[in-house]
Amino acid sequence: MITVDSLTKTYGGFTAVDDVTFTARPGRVTGFLGPNGAGKSTTMRVMVGLTPATSGSVTVCGRQFRDLPNPGLEVGVLLDASAQHAGRTGREILTVAQRTMGLPKSRVEEMIDLVSLTSSEADRRVRDYSLGMRQRLGIATALLGQPEVLILDEPANGLDPAGIRWMRDLLRGYANQGATVLLSSHLLHEIEVVADDLVVIGNGRIVAQGAKSELLATAGTLVRTPDVTALAQSLSASGVAFTKSAATGGDDVLRVDADTETVGRVALEARVLLLELRPAEGAGLEEMFLELTADNQRETITEGAAA
Ligand SMILES: Nc1ncnc2c1ncn2[C@@H]1O[C@H](COP(=O)(O)OP(=O)(O)OP(=O)(O)O)[C@@H](O)[C@H]1O
Numbered sequence: 001m002i003t004v005d006s007l008t009k010t011y012g013g014f015t016a017v018d019d020v021t022f023t024a025r026p027g028r029v030t031g032f033l034g035p036n037g038a039g040k041s042t043t044m045r046v047m048v049g050l051t052p053a054t055s056g057s058v059t060v061c062g063r064q065f066r067d068l069p070n071p072g073l074e075v076g077v078l079l080d081a082s083a084q085h086a087g088r089t090g091r092e093i094l095t096v097a098q099r100t101m102g103l104p105k106s107r108v109e110e111m112i113d114l115v116s117l118t119s120s121e122a123d124r125r126v127r128d129y130s131l132g133m134r135q136r137l138g139i140a141t142a143l144l145g146q147p148e149v150l151i152l153d154e155p156a157n158g159l160d161p162a163g164i165r166w167m168r169d170l171l172r173g174y175a176n177q178g179a180t181v182l183l184s185s186h187l188l189h190e191i192e193v194v195a196d197d198l199v200v201i202g203n204g205r206i207v208a209q210g211a212k213s214e215l216l217a218t219a220g221t222l223v224r225t226p227d228v229t230a231l232a233q234s235l236s237a238s239g240v241a242f243t244k245s246a247a248t249g250g251d252d253v254l255r256v257d258a259d260t261e262t263v264g265r266v267a268l269e270a271r272v273l274l275l276e277l278r279p280a281e282g283a284g285l286e287e288m289f290l291e292l293t294a295d296n297q298r299e300t301i302t303e304g305a306a307a
Pocket residue numbers: 011014016034035036037038039040041042043186
């Protein structure tokens with residue numbers, strides 16, 4: 001379990017993390033999602049004691065990270081795959097960690113196998129590793145002590161499609177055994193596929209959180225019509241909110257804050273032809289992500305009532 005309670009982190013006058021509260025639970029993969037500079041890495045650095053909080057607190061397994069006697073046995077951490085000692089081989093890095101944690105020597109070979117590094121790759125110096133190989137080594141180090149909690153910052157970064165699939169299956173399996181898995185990403189599809197719970201952050205603030213299924217279920221209805229103006233007028237007259245956004249497709253698509261039946265009935269009464277009517281969850285997390293973080297993104301997307 002990871003508990004983040006009213007966490008704020010400021011650098012000078014700049015607030016990187018602003019009153020953030022959420023919980024990552026055992027047996028679940030929690031996706032920590034947000035655009036560049038949203039505050040994901042800063043939050044994770046506070047979690048593992050690399051950055052002090054300005055106010056608020058974070059506990060991992062019920063304690064602050066610095067109070068864990070042998071942290072690697074309780075929390076597996078991968079924050080920056082390139083931060084490993086470049087002059088050591090992968091096997092040496094794992095061996096140092098294995099000894100520090102007081103684990104049996106056999107764990108090193110088990111982890112090398114688990115992350116599919118070949119024996120000759122494990123004997124290569126890390127400076128000669130590809131980014132994907134560094135991520136695999138970072139995962140191996142994080143899992144070495146069989147921790148109850150995993151904290152991974154952008155673990156899919158640098159992995160090829162097969163590697164991303166491998167990582168997803170690994171994290172899913174680990175959570176299924178009862179572990180708490182927190183992973184950050186701006187790779188929306190990756191998070192959508194693997195996460196049970198979502199925490200979406202923009203500009204240092206939480207903009208949405210909850211079970212993925214619930215968040216997607218509240219996404220409303222997508223409707224396509226050749227007569228958007230007439231449908232928009234009818235929806236407005238019925239007091240039903242709607243938006244037009246870049247993520248929903250062309251100019252003839254609205255995302256409506258109502259179920260499909262309500263939208264269908266409004267259209268029927270107004271005698272407006274519909275070409276498509278479906279729950280917006282099919283549009284996936286990208287739709288929700290773009291909408292929720294629209295005010296917080298560097299690039300502006302087209303959005304607004306289409307009346
Ligand atoms: N040491 C620091 N000093 C000043 N500002 C910082 C520092 N570390 C982070 N920031 C700022 O805090 C904000 C949040 O950064 P953070 O790295 O947490 O974002 P992120 O969500 O992980 O982004 P990305 O997806 O790009 O990695 C950014 O505006 C960043 O410039």
